[in-house]
Structures are given as C-alpha cells and as structure tokens.
Amino acid sequence: MAGEAIVLEDVSKVFRVRRRAGRFRRVSEQVRAVDGISFRVARGEVVGYIGPNGAGKSTTIKMLTGILTPSAGRLRVAGIDPARDRTRLARRIGVVFGQRTTLWWDLPLRDSYGLVRRLYRVERRRFEENLERCVELLDLGALLEVPVRQLSLGQRMRGDIAAALLHDPEVLYLDEPTIGLDVISKSKVRTFLRDLNVERGTTVLLTTHDLTDIEQLCSRVMVIDQGRLMYDGAPAELREVGESERTLVVDLAAEAPPIEVEGARTVRVEGPRQWLAFPASASAAPLVARIAAAHPLVDLSLREPDIEQVIARMYAQGGEEPQARGAATGRSGVG
C-alpha cells in the first residue's frame, strides 16, 4: 500500500535445530525466533526495534532484507516481498550492521564506494551528489583515501552508513548503529540520521541497546521478547509502562547515613555520594528541594533508566497481555 514502507502480518520464523539427548540420541526441536508479529511502518517513520538478546530482532531484520524466508505470515517492504524479490528490494533498502562492515577491508573508502556504485548501478551524477553530501555531513573528507582496516570503529561506522546510502534507499535498517562509539561519534551519527529522515523522508528501523538513540531519533518504539511484540508506542510511554525508576546521584559535603526522604529510597552509599531511586514518572524538583533542605549538597546529577532496566521490569510484571499501543499486538499462547 502507498504510504507504508514496511508491513508485517502475523509473521513467524521457526528454526529447526538438532540437539543431543544422551550419548547416541539426537532430537529435533523447533525454535520460534519470531512468533506471529504484525506491525506497519509508515513512510518516513523512524522506529526503534528493541528487546533482550535472542528476542528475535536480527531474525526480523533478516526477513525484511530477504536473507531469511518467513515460515508463515505476509511481509512487504516498499511493496516488495523480500524473500521472492531480494535483488529488486536491495536497490530500495540500505542495511548497516554495527558489529561488522560491508566495506572492503583492504581498500580505501573511496574505492569501496566506487564498487558500491557499480554493484547497485547508481547513475554517476546521483552517486557523486550523494557521496559529497555524506562526506560533508559525516565528516569523511580526510578518510576517503584511508584503507578501511585503518579506520577507528567510529570512522568505519560513519563510512558504512555512507555506503548504505549512496543508492538513495527509501528504507534504512540499522543494527546497533552507535555500539562502541564515543560520545562525539554517536552524536554525529544521530544528527546525520535525523537530517536524513527530515530532508529525504527515509524510513528508518533501528535496533539498539542505547536508550539515547531511541529518545533522540525515534518517535515510536517496538519491544519484542521471545519473538513476540510486547509494546508498540511512544518511547516516553514505555517508561511508564515499565514502571521504571530514575536515579538521583547526590554528593554531600561529608559522609552521612543513608538519606531518608519521602518519594525516594537510597539504594547505594559510597563515602559522601548517595544514589536515590524514585519513580520515572515523578518530577525530580520537589525531591531535590526536600534533600537540599535537610542536607548540605555539593553536587547532584540525574540518571535516566537504561533500556535494559525498563525491559527487564516490563517482563517482571508478568507480560501475559502484550502492552501494545496502536495497531500491532503480539500473540500469546503459541508454541
């Protein structure tokens, strides 16, 4: 359908694995990596796709690129069935894996880009324009003649993102795009992706374990666990669903017993520094005022809950009913 970049309808992927059961016996088992997932991503959306290790994120992305065929369900990317028409789809999508490179290890970046151009048969003028834009915005000018093997992780990641965009894909999948990067590189990558989305309307689906990626880039986040969609909605609401906590870190003038204050509990004390946890939905200001009234404060900082903690809490609540907002829900009782 026009207006929709990605459509999944009740998609499952089952792997058959053989496991040893005793000295001579082997049993065949099914792993439901993706278990009846449905969602739609509109053109131009930037969506986070998150979940704990083994949740089924990579399997979903592999199905979206056509590397894996779904065991059941219907899947469309830019109107194309990825498994049936993988080559045609490749011209419409870009893929970046944070943990490995798609560039040629021994070649300078510029030569890698030349190969990408030929591989995708990108028209020269369009290629030159896209390259110039990526070089400028991703700060690659000084790196074009450097072999990929000599690039730092952050430089290589920026190089990989450029490579994925030289053929003007409508949909971009990013698997952990900021993993292992320093603060400045992370910020460069995020700014670039935001601009790309605004200027070109590129649809972005990204997996990450970094909550800041989600907060700074995504208007929507989907959480999966054990192959099922647990949440589909705004990132801000995810915190409330997860009943997560923020942490106030206070530095007192001197060592003191654990602070007792209404609305928070002290979870750690190290010399004059204390950590106080309070509900993420509550405002920090009155809490700070109450602490400051009773204790001489030297410094303080606020820590947001990390995504792993939010997810862990979501599942600890039971999670029988998927906490999904919007159209998509996970399916329970399968398997």
Ligand SMILES: Nc1ncnc2c1ncn2[C@@H]1O[C@H](COP(=O)(O)OP(=O)(O)OP(=O)(O)O)[C@@H](O)[C@H]1O
């Ligand atoms: N080729 C395969 N054969 C058998 N099982 C597989 C295969 N690929 C994935 N799985 C299993 O499917 C489940 C989902 O794996 P997947 O790699 O999609 O998770 P993930 O959410 O990407 O995890 P991570 O965050 O660790 O990358 C896991 O139980 C995994 O062991």
